[in-house]
Amino acid sequence: MIRLCIILIVTLFVTPISASDESLVIYGSRQQALMAPLLQAYQASRGVAVRYVQDKSDTLLQRLAEEGDASPADLLLTADIGVLEAAREMGLLQAKQSQLLSSLIPAEYRDPQGFWYGLSLRARMLLYVPGRIPRFELRDYADLSSSALEGRVCMRDLKHVYNQSLIAALLARWGEKRVRAWLSGVIFNLARPPQGGDRDQVRALAKGECDVAVVNSYYFAMMLDSDNERDREVANRVSRVWPETGVHVNISGGGVTHYSPHPQLAIDFLEFLAGFDSQRLFAELNHEYPVVAGVPVSHTLMRLGAFEADFRPLALIARQREKASKVIHDLSNTD
Known part of the structure; x- marks a missing residue:
């Protein structure tokens, strides 16, 4: 059995997770304090039920691998490029292209085939x-x-x-x-x-x-x-x-899971997170740099001044x- 050290289901919904439910299921390592406002905003905007399962990244990868095609997860969100690449190499993600994401997120912060997309830096x-x-x-x-x-x-x-x-x-x-x-x-x-x-x-x-x-x-x-x-x-x-x-620079980011029951919904959520308001929330709540150009950083990050990032693609x-x-x-x- 999979040992889950910490499982936190964000209390937007309290019903058991099932792959047959018409809702977006997210496995994520990001903390509830950061994700809850974004999940609530998405639900209000789209009228879509969202369920968020929080745990450590390696535990989530293990869970996805063991669940296989029975997994209810639509999306993996985590906080390191190494984790996203490991998920890709393990066959846990699927390539999903989005014209909107490709136009908003610089090429160095996304997988060229669409397996994962950076959302903050x-x-x-x-x-x-x-x-x-x-x-x-x-x-x-x-x-x-x-x-x-x-x-x-x-x-x-x-x-x-x-x-x-x-x-x-x-x-x-x-x-x-x-x-x-x-x-x-x-x-x-x-x-x-x-x-x-x-x-x-x-x-x-x-x-x-x-x-x-x-x-x-x-x-x-x-x-x-x-x-x-x-x-x-x-x-x-x-x-x-x-x-x-x-x-x-490193990213927090996400990718559509290989057996996602709702892959288009998962991409829609990623596109929502790349929007101006969501990017601003990332910046203000967690003092991360927005991945999308033109979104202001927090006042605290402004104190740290500007820098030139390494130009090499994270992939x-x-x-x-x-x-x-x-x-x-x-x-x-x-x-």
Whole structure:
């Protein structure tokens, strides 16, 4: 049996899920607080019943695989390109083209065949404590391996999907030989064993446990905008650097499931999420960058300033993830 650690059915409907029901069924890893307003808006706009099942991404992939053609799921929504590519490779998604989505979402943030579409962006940024490190010593991801930062870098687990995605992006940019040399230097420069989440890296900076950290933009923005006074104070004590050779961005996105009972309805929902109002909600509720041009970012993200994103298609980067995992494994297990 599939072990479901956390199953949350958004309480728009409380009836059991059945593939025969005329409703849109979504499997998603995004939190209810983010998704509920979007689901309610879609239901009000279209008059369509929506059922949302929340769990961890790997559990959802396992569930889809085990359910096979009996799955009631129409759509998979998750928060990393690596997960979407894994779902595609496992045969859990179907190619579904949409003229509207292709016109709204830049090519680098969607699968060329239509297996998945990016819906919002988050950026992998560098943070530092002013006064403890000269600004000129930190300009790009490459600087994390500099001898000037020996014992001064904080990161979460290198095997975490956020860091795997960053290393996959660097493999596409630099090649394996340079990435291995770089990662060896980063590991040597760690102030402590990798631990905690992204927000814990910011807190470690404020405590003086390290001078530089690698963090996703939306975690930092959430701390800047937090109801927790301590988190706001901590976040305001550090400064950010946008890597000058191109910032690695990742997506939250979705794809129509392979055995979707209602594939057109699933595409309609994705098109709804790419609309101006939905994109604005993504930006305001979770401090993620809209994937559609012309939609304003949150005031908190405006404080972080503009950056130039890596131009390489995420589909290309995602296909480096197995190599990235091997590089991390090899170097993390070196005495």
